[in-house]
Amino acid sequence: MQQSPVQPIKGTRDFFPELMQTRQWLASKIIKVSEAFGYQPYEGPYIEKLELYAAKSGDELVKEQAFCFEDRGGEFVTLRPELTPTLARMVAQKQRQLAFPLRWYQFGPFWRYERPQRGRTREFFQWNIDLLGVNSAIADAEMICICAAFFESVGLTPDTTKIQINHRGLMDGEINRLGIEPDQKKDVFRLIDRRGKMDETAWRKYAADLGLKNNQINGISDLLMNHDLWKTSEDLTMINDVVKAAGYETYVEFSPTIIRGLDYYTGTVFEAMDIRGGRALLGGGHYDNLISDVGGETLPGVGFAMGDVMISVVLEDYGLLPDYEGLSDTVMVTIFDETTQAASLTLASTLRSHGLKVCVYPECEKLVKQFKYADRMGMAVALVLGPDEIANGKVAVKDLQTREQVEVSADIIVETLKKHLA
Ligand code: HAM
Numbered sequence: 001m002q003q004s005p006v007q008p009i010k011g012t013r014d015f016f017p018e019l020m021q022t023r024q025w026l027a028s029k030i031i032k033v034s035e036a037f038g039y040q041p042y043e044g045p046y047i048e049k050l051e052l053y054a055a056k057s058g059d060e061l062v063k064e065q066a067f068c069f070e071d072r073g074g075e076f077v078t079l080r081p082e083l084t085p086t087l088a089r090m091v092a093q094k095q096r097q098l099a100f101p102l103r104w105y106q107f108g109p110f111w112r113y114e115r116p117q118r119g120r121t122r123e124f125f126q127w128n129i130d131l132l133g134v135n136s137a138i139a140d141a142e143m144i145c146i147c148a149a150f151f152e153s154v155g156l157t158p159d160t161t162k163i164q165i166n167h168r169g170l171m172d173g174e175i176n177r178l179g180i181e182p183d184q185k186k187d188v189f190r191l192i193d194r195r196g197k198m199d200e201t202a203w204r205k206y207a208a209d210l211g212l213k214n215n216q217i218n219g220i221s222d223l224l225m226n227h228d229l230w231k232t233s234e235d236l237t238m239i240n241d242v243v244k245a246a247g248y249e250t251y252v253e254f255s256p257t258i259i260r261g262l263d264y265y266t267g268t269v270f271e272a273m274d275i276r277g278g279r280a281l282l283g284g285g286h287y288d289n290l291i292s293d294v295g296g297e298t299l300p301g302v303g304f305a306m307g308d309v310m311i312s313v314v315l316e317d318y319g320l321l322p323d324y325e326g327l328s329d330t331v332m333v334t335i336f337d338e339t340t341q342a343a344s345l346t347l348a349s350t351l352r353s354h355g356l357k358v359c360v361y362p363e364c365e366k367l368v369k370q371f372k373y374a375d376r377m378g379m380a381v382a383l384v385l386g387p388d389e390i391a392n393g394k395v396a397v398k399d400l401q402t403r404e405q406v407e408v409s410a411d412i413i414v415e416t417l418k419k420h421l422a
Contacts, residue, residue: 011114011122018324023125025322026308027107030127033150034105037142039129042104044086050076052085056264056293065112067122079111083128084264084287084303085294091132092296100133100299119279119310127282130303132291137235140268140286140302141242147272147282147304148248154311155320156274158250161281165270166258168285170233171223178219184210188220192259195224223256230254235268264290268302274314281314282306326378329421330357334370336386344385347395347413354414356421375400381420383413 008014015023031041053062061081068078080086083106091098106128114120129146131139144163151161168189175188187210195203207217223229230236236254243249260269260283267286274281284304291299315321333348335341341364348358361370367384374382384396384405395413397420398405408416 011116030107039103039105047077050078058263067111081112088290088294092291092294095296102132105129125308126305128305132301137238141239145246148251163252163272164255164258167233178216189259229256328378332374332379332382333360335364
């Protein structure tokens with residue numbers, strides 16, 4: 001009896017070529033925008049000590065979501081749930097040798113044990129981009145401009161996509177004014193973060209369970225509806241000016257409800273949303289103490305991360321993903337019979353040495369079968385090199401869409417194919 005195939009792990013994805021094309025296309029857009037702003041690629045290890053995140057990532061990420069285990073040496077390690085602590089560790093390690101401002105980006109895999117749903121998986125890719133060593137909101141504004149430039153490059157317009165910005169310092173001041181104790185601040189930030197994810201009654205009960213008084217809950221609620229609050233923040237005003245000067249202001253709005261779940265943010269915080277679907281696309285913010293928390297000297301940083309899952313869903317919904325191309329830029333060389341096989345292989349090598357992508361049919365089969373295969377793989381042309389063609393110094397070029405076949409002199413086959421494929 002045939003066994004059923006072994007199932008993949010829940011929340012992971014198999015990247016068949018079609019999905020792989022999307023991932024590579026997304027990566028190419030990410031690389032292009034990151035490098036257009038002068039950022040360099042970097043990467044860290046995929047596993048880290050659990051204690052690295054215990055420093056500042058917050059309880060939810062460390063206690064509920066980390067894919068952690070004890071290694072054979074008895075150390076608690078985890079598949080990385082995010083990159084910012086690794087970045088901080090790497091920078092702290094070489095702080096004296098590195099040149100600042102430092103602009104780095106990365107696109108790689110991450111793991112979080114979350115409930116898989118549309119747009120969220122347990123294994124996902126993230127684009128991380130960070131700017132370290134600048135003590136001004138101009139750095140924060142640069143991040144916002146990078147987000148907007150990326151959205152523009154993939155065809156997402158300000159009608160559907162907004163970068164929502166807030167400031168933890170600003171919110172801190174307002175929370176203090178409500179007479180909330182400093183040791184309750186973390187809880188209140190979490191409460192603000194939950195506002196959009198809960199209905200009013202549940203949210204108020206959650207607030208009361210945290211020990212907040214009624215007038216304080218009302219005060220927080222009013223705060224979250226004050227859409228002019230940002231104007232009292234110097235940093236947010238500067239961000240607004242820079243983003244305007246760069247021509248991206250239509251992508252931006254200021255929102256007091258954005259606070260972010262991670263504990264290390266100290267200043268500007270932001271998230272980008274697909275507003276029609278209410279879907280979060282990315283998140284980031286400014287952090288002043290993360291480098292010193294992992295043993296370096298105090299150094300400010302700002303950055304964000306975007307997962308590949310939700311952005312792909314949103315781009316697909318708006319018809320902005322490129323069509324699957326298969327091997328449309330690849331030529332297939334057929335094998336006519338055993339006596340001509342070597343000539344076909346030589347032709348394929350010559351074409352490859354001229355930069356063409358070429359595959360050779362691996363068996364002497366009927367030509368019809370070879371053409372059919374090339375067609376199924378999405379190839380546009382197949383070449384035939386039979387005894388007559390070889391004797392006359394020609395190659396037959398079959399266009400698999402029109403089914404037309406023409407004989408071309410072997411001397412000009414490279415140019416002919418390049419023209420055809422273009
Ligand atoms: P984060 O908000 O935890 O921030 O994650 C950033 C983005 O990663 C999310 O907006 C989402 O697109 C994606 N993401 C997170 N979890 C999942 C999941 N389970 N499935 C699919 N996508 C997911 C950070 O990670 C910070 N380290 C960002 C940062 C960089 N801050 C400063 N620099």
